[in-house]
Amino acid sequence: MAKFIIQGGRKLEGKIKVSGSKNAILALIPATLLVEGRVIFENVPRIRDVEVMIKIMEHLGAKINFEGSRLEIDTKNIGYQDLLLPEIKALRASILFLGPILVKFGKIKIFLPGGDIIGSRPIETHLEGLKSLGAEIEVNGEVIEGKFSQFKNHRIILKESSVTATETLIMASTFSSREIQLRLVAFEPHIQALCCFLNLAGYEIEGIGSPFLKIKKSSRLNAKEIVFSVPPDYIEAGSFIALAGATKSKILIEDLDPEELDSVFVILDEMKLNYEIINKSILVKPSKLKAAKKIQTGLYPKFPSDLQPLFGTLATQAEGVTLIHEWMYENRFGYLNELKYMGANVEILDPHRAIIIGPTPLFGKEIQALDIRSGISLLIAGLLAEGQTIINEAEKIDRGYEKIEERLKNLGAAIERVS
Numbered sequence: 001m002a003k004f005i006i007q008g009g010r011k012l013e014g015k016i017k018v019s020g021s022k023n024a025i026l027a028l029i030p031a032t033l034l035v036e037g038r039v040i041f042e043n044v045p046r047i048r049d050v051e052v053m054i055k056i057m058e059h060l061g062a063k064i065n066f067e068g069s070r071l072e073i074d075t076k077n078i079g080y081q082d083l084l085l086p087e088i089k090a091l092r093a094s095i096l097f098l099g100p101i102l103v104k105f106g107k108i109k110i111f112l113p114g115g116d117i118i119g120s121r122p123i124e125t126h127l128e129g130l131k132s133l134g135a136e137i138e139v140n141g142e143v144i145e146g147k148f149s150q151f152k153n154h155r156i157i158l159k160e161s162s163v164t165a166t167e168t169l170i171m172a173s174t175f176s177s178r179e180i181q182l183r184l185v186a187f188e189p190h191i192q193a194l195c196c197f198l199n200l201a202g203y204e205i206e207g208i209g210s211p212f213l214k215i216k217k218s219s220r221l222n223a224k225e226i227v228f229s230v231p232p233d234y235i236e237a238g239s240f241i242a243l244a245g246a247t248k249s250k251i252l253i254e255d256l257d258p259e260e261l262d263s264v265f266v267i268l269d270e271m272k273l274n275y276e277i278i279n280k281s282i283l284v285k286p287s288k289l290k291a292a293k294k295i296q297t298g299l300y301p302k303f304p305s306d307l308q309p310l311f312g313t314l315a316t317q318a319e320g321v322t323l324i325h326e327w328m329y330e331n332r333f334g335y336l337n338e339l340k341y342m343g344a345n346v347e348i349l350d351p352h353r354a355i356i357i358g359p360t361p362l363f364g365k366e367i368q369a370l371d372i373r374s375g376i377s378l379l380i381a382g383l384l385a386e387g388q389t390i391i392n393e394a395e396k397i398d399r400g401y402e403k404i405e406e407r408l409k410n411l412g413a414a415i416e417r418v419s
Contacts, residue, residue: 001392001393001394001395001419002393002394002395002417002418002419003390003391003392003393003394003417003418004379004382004389004390004391004394004397004405004415004416004417004418005388005389005390005415005416005418006364006379006382006383006385006388006389006390006391006413006414006415007387007388007414007415008362008364008382008383008384008385008386008387008388008389008414009384009385009386009387010247010383010412010413010414011247011248011249011286011412012243012244012247012249012250012251012383012408012411012412012413013249013250013251013411013412014251014252014410014411014412015251015252015253015254016240016251016252016253016254016407016410016411017254017255018232018233018236018237018240018253018254018255018256019043019045019232019233019236019401019402020042020043020044020045020069020229020230020231020232020233021045021189021190021193021230021231021232021233021234021235021236022045022047022049022050022233022235022236022400023093023163023188023190023233023235024189024190024193024194024230024231024233025041025044025045025050025053025071025230026049026050026053026093026096026190027093027096027164027167027190027191027193027194028041028193028194028197028228028230029050029053029054029057029071029073030053030057030096030097030100030171031100031171031194031197031198032057032062032073032075033060033075033078033097033100033101033104033171034100034104034171034174034198034201034203035075035201035221035226036075036076036221037074037075037076037224037225037226038072038073038074038075038076038224038225038226039072039073039074039075039225039226039227039228040070040071040072040073040225040226040227040228041070041071041072041073041228041229041230042069042070042227042228042229042230043069043229043230043231043232044066044069044070044071044230045069045230045233045402046066046069046402046403047398047399047400047401047402048395048398048399049091049093049399049400050071052087052090052091052094053091053093053094054066054071055085055087056083056085056087056088056094056097057073059081059083059085060078060079060080060081060101061077061078061079061081062074062075062077062078063077080101080105080107082108082109082110083097083101083108083109083110083111084109084110084111084143085111088110088111088112088113088114089111089112089113089114089142090114091113091114092113092114092164093113093164094110094111094113094114095113095123095126095164095168096164096167096168096171097110098110098126098130098144098146098168099126099130099167099168099169099170099171099172100171100172102130102135102137102146102147102148102172103133103135103148103171103172103175104175106147106148106149107146107147107148108144108145108146109143109144109145109146110143110144111142111143111144112139112142112143112144123144123164123165124160125158125159125160125162125165126162126164126165126168126169127139127144128159129156129158129165129168129169130146130148130168130169130172132152132153132156133148133151133152133153133156133169133172133173133176133180134148134149134150134151134152134153135147135148136148151175151176151178151180154176154178154179154180154181155180155181155183156169156180156181156182156183157183157184158182158183158184158185161184161185161186161211161299162186163186163188163190163191165186166182166185166186166187166191167191167194169182169185170182170185170191170194170195170198170205170213170215171194171198173215174198174203174215174217175217176215176216176217177216177217178216179214179215179216180214180215180216181212181213181214181215182212182213182215183211183212183213184211184212185211185212185213186211186299186300187208187209187210187211187300188299188300189231189234189257189260189300190231192208192209193230193231195208195213196208196228197226197228200226200228201221201226202218202221203215203216203217203218203221204216204217204218231257232255232256232257234256234257234260234261234304235304235306235307235400236400236401237253237256237260237261237282238261238264238304238307238310239307239310239376239401240253241253241264241268241273241275241282241284242307242310242311242313242314242377242380243310243380243383244284245268245271245273245284245287245289245314245317246313246314246316246317246380246381246383246384247380247383247384248286248287248317248384249284249286249411250283250284250285250286251283251284251411252278252281252282252283252284253281253282253283253284254280254281255280255281256280256281256282257280258277258280258282260301262301263301263302263303263304264303264304264307266303267292267295267303267311270290270292270293271287271289271290271291271292271314271318272287272288272289272290273287273289274286274287288319289314289317289318289319289358289359290318290319290320291315291318291319291320291321291322291356291358292311292315292318292322293321293322293323294322294323294324294325295308295311295315295322295323295324295325296324296325296327297325297326297327297328298327298328305326305327305328305329305332306373307373308324308326308332308373309332309335309373309374309376309377310373310376310377310380311324312324312335312336312339312354312356312377313335313339313377313378313380313381314380315356315358316339316344316345316346316356316358316359316360316362316381317358317359317360317384318358318359319358319359320357320358321355321356321357322355322356322357322358323353323354323355324353324354324355324356325352325353326351326352326353326354327352330351330352331351332373332374333348333351333354334370334374335370335374335377335378336348336354336356338365338367338368338370338374338378338381339362339378339381341365341367342362342363342364342365342367342381342385342389343360343361343362343363343385344356344358344360344362344381345357345358345360361385361386362381362384362385362386363385363386363387364382364385364386364387364388364389364390365385365389365390366389366390366392367382367389367390367391367392368391368392368393369391369392369393369394369396369397370396371396372396372397372399372400372401373400375391375393375394375396375397376397376400376401376404378391379391379397379404379415382415383408383413383415394417405417
């Protein structure tokens with residue numbers, strides 16, 4: 001197990017570039033199963049979760065070449081394989097192989113997915129949606145088994161606007177010769193990226209960026225080489241904004257899409273953060289922060305749950321009381337106990353609500369990265385804390401942030417990785 005050792009209290013300064021979207025590429029990789037030929041993805045983040053998805057694709061017979069940020073996938077030799085692999089259990093996004101494999105090959109046997117323990121994330125919406133399309137699916141212990149022969153329903157209404165269920169049903173629906181309507185779907189930026197990729201591949205998807213999609217197979221499928229650039233990661237962009245604000249640093253955050261961050265800007269304005277939007281960049285300057293009265297997470301375009309821990313750390317440096325309402329997950333406040341250990345004034349009211357009273361100085365401690373987002377939030381806490389902070393299980397942060405210690409060193413951070 002690796003750990004980060006941080007000497008805190010330094011002001012940071014400089015530029016940092018936002019990587020390609022983690023959540024987009026995790027859906028785009030299984031989407032190559034819908035393309036017969038070669039796909040080239042550009043601007044791909046080199047993170048652990050991508051490496052896991054690549055291993056699963058190689059198990060299915062794909063030929064992979066990953067150099068720099070360019071990922072090439074050749075699917076011409078793809079064949080059916082049971083997905084009873086340890087990699088499936090290691091990653092929540094592995095569920096995204098369910099839809100395309102089941103409908104493409106007419107069967108599937110796959111382990112239930114794993115991933116971060118941040119709360120209940122059932123897959124009933126995925127399974128019920130596929131059953132509505134015509135699949136026969138059973139869960140036996142830790143294994144999902146399914147069969148598919150024909151589409152029986154062409155209008156699916158999601159009971160829950162689940163991101164991965166939406167992506168699963170989009171990919172499964174592309175095999176239908178008739179138009180399929182998916183209603184009340186999620187429409188996060190990475191879902192929109194998936195739809196744009198499938199359109200580029202020759203499928204026809206209407207309603208991108210809305211809760212209502214129309215999907216149909218085209219006679220003009222692109223079997224040649226497809227090149228697609230992964231859009232910037234708006235969660236990573238928000239993470240770096242919180243980093244700059246919490247450490248009171250001047251940082252230019254480059255290569256992002258400001259239009260995806262409206263809910264973040266609402267909170268930043270309330271907190272009186274000094275920032276400037278410059279085309280596809282955001283310049284954050286040192287600020288005297290005020291507490292946001294309430295940070296409530298929700299489905300896009302509302303405030304992202306993945307940024308809640310980052311803004312929890314930011315709130316420790318803001319004057320006043322911040323109420324955090326984590327609407328989506330019941331186990332996402334573990335990082336607050338670590339912040340409290342470092343000196344933060346925190347009270348967890350119930351599994352979904354907590355208050356943070358600031359500003360409070362933080363002091364270096366030995367703490368634990370519980371998942372990707374809690375880990376990066378505690379890394380930020382270590383950077384602003386007085387003294388030395390040790391963060392155990394640094395690999396969890398690596399799952400979502402590429403070469404994070406190198407990028408932070410370029411800003412002036414004193415951080416080292418130790419095995």
